[in-house]
Amino acid sequence: MIKDVKKKLRVAVIGCGRISVMHLGSIKMLDEELVCVCDIKPDRAEEAAEKYGTKAYTDYIEMLDNEQLDAVHICLPHYIHCKVATEAIKRGVAVLSEKPMDVNYEAAEAAVALAKERNVLFGIVSQCRYNNSAVLVKRALEAGKLGKIISARSILTWSRDDAYYAESDWKGTWDKEGGGVVIDQAIHSIDLVNWMIGDEIKSISANLCKHSNKICEVEDTAEGFIEYEGGAVYGFYCMNNYAVDEPIEIILQCEKGKAVFDYDDAVITYNDGAVEQAHQDFSADYNGGKDYWGFQHVRQIRQFYAALRGEEPLDISGEEALKTHKLICAIYENGTRNGKLKSRNA
Numbered sequence: 001m002i003k004d005v006k007k008k009l010r011v012a013v014i015g016c017g018r019i020s021v022m023h024l025g026s027i028k029m030l031d032e033e034l035v036c037v038c039d040i041k042p043d044r045a046e047e048a049a050e051k052y053g054t055k056a057y058t059d060y061i062e063m064l065d066n067e068q069l070d071a072v073h074i075c076l077p078h079y080i081h082c083k084v085a086t087e088a089i090k091r092g093v094a095v096l097s098e099k100p101m102d103v104n105y106e107a108a109e110a111a112v113a114l115a116k117e118r119n120v121l122f123g124i125v126s127q128c129r130y131n132n133s134a135v136l137v138k139r140a141l142e143a144g145k146l147g148k149i150i151s152a153r154s155i156l157t158w159s160r161d162d163a164y165y166a167e168s169d170w171k172g173t174w175d176k177e178g179g180g181v182v183i184d185q186a187i188h189s190i191d192l193v194n195w196m197i198g199d200e201i202k203s204i205s206a207n208l209c210k211h212s213n214k215i216c217e218v219e220d221t222a223e224g225f226i227e228y229e230g231g232a233v234y235g236f237y238c239m240n241n242y243a244v245d246e247p248i249e250i251i252l253q254c255e256k257g258k259a260v261f262d263y264d265d266a267v268i269t270y271n272d273g274a275v276e277q278a279h280q281d282f283s284a285d286y287n288g289g290k291d292y293w294g295f296q297h298v299r300q301i302r303q304f305y306a307a308l309r310g311e312e313p314l315d316i317s318g319e320e321a322l323k324t325h326k327l328i329c330a331i332y333e334n335g336t337r338n339g340k341l342k343s344r345n346a
């Protein structure tokens with residue numbers, strides 16, 4: 001925890017690819033000290049360093065050893081998230097890692113245990129939980145206004161074409177990305193539903209398949225059925241070989257009403273006829289990037305920094321994120337066993 005709450009936090013971003021702009025822009029917007037950036041590709045590190053007026057590194061170990069950092073933001077390929085987080089945690093540096101936690105469960109669990117043992121803050125990005133729509137529905141559930149969730153569904157139909165995979169040296173591979181549409185895109189909608197239900201999982205049945213001739217190895221389509229201990233059931237469908245990025249659709253059928261929401265809007269219709277709505281406020285907080293990344297990185301990063309200063313508990317800790325990570329890993333375990341694709345561990 002940072003004792004001097006007025007001091008600017010000394011932070012760094014590791015990985016200067018596509019998503020890094022959401023972190024770099026947020027750090028600037030929140031007026032913390034961006035001490036340095038790091039990317040194994042020197043041109044990316046230097047370009048980001050120049051744009052944001054800071055120092056560039058190509059070796060994150062050298063960076064961690066040279067700089068007295070309060071926190072690092074991990075914006076790296078999935079398979080090295082926990083490896084890099086562990087190096088930071090060992091040095092007492094707080095970590096905010098992009099989703100997913102890693103490509104397997106064990107690495108994530110070990111990193112969470114280490115952070116707990118060393119008393120170092122470890123957060124995982126799941127920025128869609130900060131959408132106004134998700135906040136309205138979660139608050140209604142927590143207040144008991146909707147009663148228990150009886151059944152839930154989510155649908156995600158997005159577009160990730162060959163060009164998207166061709167420009168990456170890690171996406172579309174089992175070993176480095178850990179999967180396709182489930183672990184990379186649908187993780188957000190699956191996390192929202194799993195967070196809303198907030199119960200232990202009783203059983204999972206899932207199917208993964210690759211329908212079109214993408215240049216990648218991983219699934220482009222998945223569906224699954226999840227039963228929770230308390231009786232709720234959740235069905236999901238996702239594909240990333242659609243023509244465009246349609247808004248996601250989530251519906252929760254609850255004891256006292258129904259919630260229908262996507263990333264931008266939510267409508268809750270209670271059984272007594274009352275209606276509550278929320279809409280995204282695009283003028284607040286948003287700091288650039290793609291629409292389908294959502295708009296709330298800055299809100300989550302602000303919350304992470306407040307936790308680092310000891311002002312409030314961390315919302316999405318490693319421990320909290322493990323709940324959805326466990327579900328994602330179980331979907332792959334079950335889906336690759338049942339479906340047409342070879343296991344990511346094969």
Ligand SMILES: NC(=O)c1ccc[n+]([C@@H]2O[C@H](COP(=O)([O-])OP(=O)(O)OC[C@H]3O[C@@H](n4cnc5c(N)ncnc54)[C@H](O)[C@@H]3O)[C@@H](O)[C@H]2O)c1
Nearest residue numbers: 015016017018019038039040041075076077098099100293
């Ligand atoms: N939260 C969201 O909505 C959202 C959206 C997009 C991506 N992401 C996540 O962000 C992460 C990064 O995705 P991206 O699309 O920016 O990928 P990217 O490939 O564009 O960027 C990753 C960067 O990491 C660098 N890198 C790789 N190995 C490194 C190492 N050992 N040391 C330093 N740098 C290294 C690469 O050179 C690259 O520049 C992923 O976890 C992805 O799932 C999250």
